[in-house]
Amino acid sequence: MDQLVGLLGYEFVQNALAAGFVIAIVSGVVSGFVVARNMSFAVHALAELGFTGSAGFLLLHLSPVLGLLAGSAVTAVFIGTLGVRARGRDVVVGVVMAFGLGLGVLFITLYKGYATQAFAILFGTITGVSRGDVLLLLAIGAVTLLALAAIYRPLVFATVDPEVAEARGVPVGALAVVFLLIMAAAVAEAIQVVGVLLILTLLITPGAAAERLTPRPGLAIACSVAIALLCTIGGILLSLVTNAPVSVFVTSLSFLSYLLARFAIGPRRTERRLASVPTEARSGPAPTASKTG
C-alpha cells in the first residue's frame, strides 16, 4: 500500500491514471452500443487499421495517437459507406481490414525506429503517455462523449427498432456512419490502454457484462462505465505494483467481471424479474416472419 501511495507521486503514474479514467468512460459508454449493434468485428478492424495509421504517422514523425485516430476514422468511413446493410457489413469489414493491415506491415518495416513502438501499439502504452497525450486523449474523449450525447436517443431507436425508427424519420443510415466514427475515436482511446490486439476487452466486455446486470438501458450504460473504470484503473495499479504489463490485468479483470455478471449476479436478477411477470407464455420470441411484399 505504501508502495502504491509512493508511486502516485510520479508524473507518469498520474498521467496513466488520468488518461485511463477518460478512456474507461468513453469505452464503457461506447461498448454498450457496440454489443447492442453487434459490431465486434468492426471494432477489431478499426483497431487493426488504427495500427496502420499509427505506423504510417510514426514513419512521417507525427503523433502515433493521431495516427491511430486517422487510421480508424478512415476505416470507419470506408465501412460506413461501403457496407451499410448488416449482412454485407462483415464482408466489407474483412475486405478493408485485410488490405489496410497489409499497409501497416509495410509501414512498420520501413520504419527505422525501435520495434518497441510497434509493440506498444499492439499491446498498449498507458504507462508511457505524456502530459500532452493525456490532454489529447481528454479532448478526443470529450468530443466523442458530446457527439454520443447529441445522437443518443435516435441512435438507441435505430439500434433497437430500426424499422419504426426509419418510419419516424430517424436518419438510420447516417447514424450508422456517425456511430462508426464515434467507435473509431473510442478505439483510438482504448488502444492506449490495452493495444490493438486486446481492444475487445474494453469495447465489448464491459457492455456484454452490463447487459446481464439490468434491463434498464441507462443503468446498463452506467454499469458498463463502472466495469470499464474498474478494469482500467485496477489494471494500471496492479501493473505498477507487480511490474507485469497493464494489458494482462485489464483483460483478466474484464473477463472476471463478465463471468461474475453472467453466472453469479445476472441470472438471479433476471429470474426474479421474470417471476414477477404473471400470465402469458414465457416461450421466448417466436421465429422471425419471412418478409412479405
Place this chain on the structure above:
Amino acid sequence: MSSRPAVRFERVTLSYGARRIWTDLSLDIAPGTFVAILGPNGSGKTSLLRAILGLVAPSAGRVEVLGRAPRRGDPAIGYVPQHSSFDSELPFRGRDLVRLGVDGHRWGIGWSDPAANARVNRALGSVEAESYADAPIGRLSGGEQQRLRIAQALVGDPQILLCDEPLANLDLRYQQAITDLIAGWRDRVGGTVLFVTHDVNPVLRVVNQVLFVVNGRWAAGTPDEVLRSERMSALYGSHVDVVRVHGRILVVGESTESGFNIEEPHHAPAAVVDHGDGH
C-alpha cells in the same frame, strides 16, 4: 371527423427498377375505416405501407395522407412493423420501447420526464401490458411484444395506424386479442387502420374494407364485394373459388394437386401466386 379521406391513392403505380409492384391504384380510405390489405407474398403489401410512410415514392400517380403528400416521420401515423425479435439479453424494457414512440426521434439524451412517463404508462395500460413492462423485452413472448409495439405506435396519438402482419407468429387467442385492441382503438378515437395480413379471417368481424393485391392488379371494396369467386378469379386470372365455411372465408385456387388455400402463401403453388411482371 372531416369527410377528407385519411389516405388517398390516385392512379398510383409503384415499381422497383423495371419491375412493377402494382399499377394504377385509386382508392379513398375514409377516416375511421379498418382496411385489410390482402394478397400473396411479394404482391407489394408492405410497399403500400412504405409509400404512405413516405419511404418510397410512387413512379406515377399521387399518394395523399390527411390531404398532404406523405412525409417521413409524420406524427399522424403510427406504425407496427413486421415481427422482428429482440435479442434476449438486450438491456431494454417494454417501457423503453413505448417511450421511443414519444420522443425517440428527437436529438439529445432525453432524461426521465414525468409527462412522457405518464403517457407511456397510459399507453401501457391501454394494451394491458403493465405487468411485464419492466422485464427485458427479448424475454417476452411474441404476443406480449406485439402489444408493446401497438402501445408504441399509439402513444403518439396518431390518426392512422399502419400494421404489417401484426398477427404473424401468434396463436389464435393472441390474434383475437391483438385484433380487439386495434379495433377498440379505431372505435374509441375514430382512427383509420391499414392492416396487412395474409389471412382475413381473424379480422373479418372488424373489417370495413378489403384491398386485395395480386400480380400488380387490385380489387377493393367491402369483404362481401371483393371476396367472391368472380372477383377473385378475375384478379388471379385463373379459376378461384371463395368458400365460406364455419364463418371463415377461404380463397381456394384450382391446382394440379388437391385444393389449396391461396391465402396461405406456403401452400400456394408458384403458378398462381407468381408475382412476375404481371400480365
